Amino acid sequence: MRKITIAEILSLAEYKIRPVITKLPPSIVTNIYSPARKVFIKILTRETRDRRYIPPETESKTLWGINFQSGIFNAAGMFKHGDGYNTVAMQGAGAYLAGTSTGAYRRGNEARGILHPFVPYPLSGSASNWMGLPNEGHYSLAKKLSKIDKIDGCPVGISIAASPELSETAAMKEVLGGLFLYKKAGVDFIELNESCPNVPHGNQYSNTTLDENLINRLEYIGKNFIEKPNRMPPVIVKLSNDTDINLIPSLLDVLTGLGFSGVNFGNTSTEYENYINNIVPGERRLYNYFTSNFGGGLSGKILKKRSLELASYAAEYIESHSQANEFYVIRTGGIESIKDIRQSEEAGITLNQWFTGYFESFAKHGHSIYKHLFSKCN
Numbered sequence: 001m002r003k004i005t006i007a008e009i010l011s012l013a014e015y016k017i018r019p020v021i022t023k024l025p026p027s028i029v030t031n032i033y034s035p036a037r038k039v040f041i042k043i044l045t046r047e048t049r050d051r052r053y054i055p056p057e058t059e060s061k062t063l064w065g066i067n068f069q070s071g072i073f074n075a076a077g078m079f080k081h082g083d084g085y086n087t088v089a090m091q092g093a094g095a096y097l098a099g100t101s102t103g104a105y106r107r108g109n110e111a112r113g114i115l116h117p118f119v120p121y122p123l124s125g126s127a128s129n130w131m132g133l134p135n136e137g138h139y140s141l142a143k144k145l146s147k148i149d150k151i152d153g154c155p156v157g158i159s160i161a162a163s164p165e166l167s168e169t170a171a172m173k174e175v176l177g178g179l180f181l182y183k184k185a186g187v188d189f190i191e192l193n194e195s196c197p198n199v200p201h202g203n204q205y206s207n208t209t210l211d212e213n214l215i216n217r218l219e220y221i222g223k224n225f226i227e228k229p230n231r232m233p234p235v236i237v238k239l240s241n242d243t244d245i246n247l248i249p250s251l252l253d254v255l256t257g258l259g260f261s262g263v264n265f266g267n268t269s270t271e272y273e274n275y276i277n278n279i280v281p282g283e284r285r286l287y288n289y290f291t292s293n294f295g296g297g298l299s300g301k302i303l304k305k306r307s308l309e310l311a312s313y314a315a316e317y318i319e320s321h322s323q324a325n326e327f328y329v330i331r332t333g334g335i336e337s338i339k340d341i342r343q344s345e346e347a348g349i350t351l352n353q354w355f356t357g358y359f360e361s362f363a364k365h366g367h368s369i370y371k372h373l374f375s376k377c378n
Contacts (some may be wrong), residue, residue: 007044008366015363026289034118045084049367053092055374056275064234064326066188069153070094075332076159076352080135082144089154092370099159100193101141108134110145117294125281126289126300127356138178146185155188172220179225190233195267222258230346235259241266241333242258247316256323264330265310268297278302300356302333315348
């Protein structure tokens with residue numbers, strides 16, 4: 001019988017008592033979960049299955065010449081410091097995504113004496129966080145990723161973003177430097193994060209017209225990285241779940257025209273009023289407290305419908321328009337089961353990323369998380 005690990009014990013215990021904890025005063029809940037979440041992830045990244053689980057062959061796919069052992073892996077933000085590759089690779093993840101990373105070290109957001117505020121809404125299958133892109137910086141993270149002993153079927157990706165406090169020109173030079181650092185480090189794919197709601201310019205893509213600054217940034221990356229003669233890692237652009245669906249055709253025309261390799265819808269959401277009815281009444285006090293005092297991004301089950309809607313529309317558009325390069329649609333938001341993956345596949349969505357759903361499933365199945373996910377596929 002396999003020995004249960006510390007992370008599995010902690011996760012299962014928290015899963016059982018969280019409905020009680022989240023009934024405490026909201027300020028106490030936030031003070032408990034914000035530091036505890038970081039401690040748990042640190043413990044998790046030091047653990048692994050004693051034997052590698054390989055998903056059924058029917059789940060594997062080759063994209064951009066890269067072998068993915070399945071079509072689902074962690075979203076950015078789970079492994080900010082470049083740790084945990086062996087953990088998820090042995091579990092059976094289709095890939096590993098580090099970051100999000102910026103040019104220099106960032107401490108992240110702090111308010112009311114709380115660093116990186118976070119709370120779960122367990123009965124609603126969702127959560128809120130206000131992190132602010134804490135990370136070690138491109139150089140440090142690239143050095144870590146370069147030392148990973150990769151396992152076939154679990155490629156390494158990096159999420160990268162512009163530093164919000166810099167001018168547009170300085171920020172893009174920093175991003176470009178990061179792209180070349182990660183290429184040199186041997187990462188297999190790069191996700192350009194244009195969706196973070198927890199930094200000053202992070203959520204500006206729900207307007208009725210394309211954002212000029214976004215287009216300028218994309219053109220800069222296209223000209224100075226993607227178009228370079230030596231083979232570059234595929235670059236995917238991550239856009240918010242709050243993106244106006246009417247902008248998708250124009251956005252995709254820009255991305256494909258510039259040679260990008262994919263689009264990811266999306267990240268978290270800041271449309272608090274739109275989702276409050278999806279929060280179980282008993283958790284709305286905590287929801288209102290967090291969104292009023294910290295803001296932050298919403299994640300989890302409440303985004304399932306929206307992420308599918310945006311990603312499906314994007315996939316349909318790509319299917320109906322011929323592309324010069326390989327271009328795929330990725331879905332993030334509310335992924336928690338094989339049913340969600342199958343819905344994505346039926347809609348033409350190629351890859352899925354999960355975050356809140358991963359932790360929900362880990363609490364129940366531990367390091368056998370992917371084995372359980374694909375248990376009905378054999």
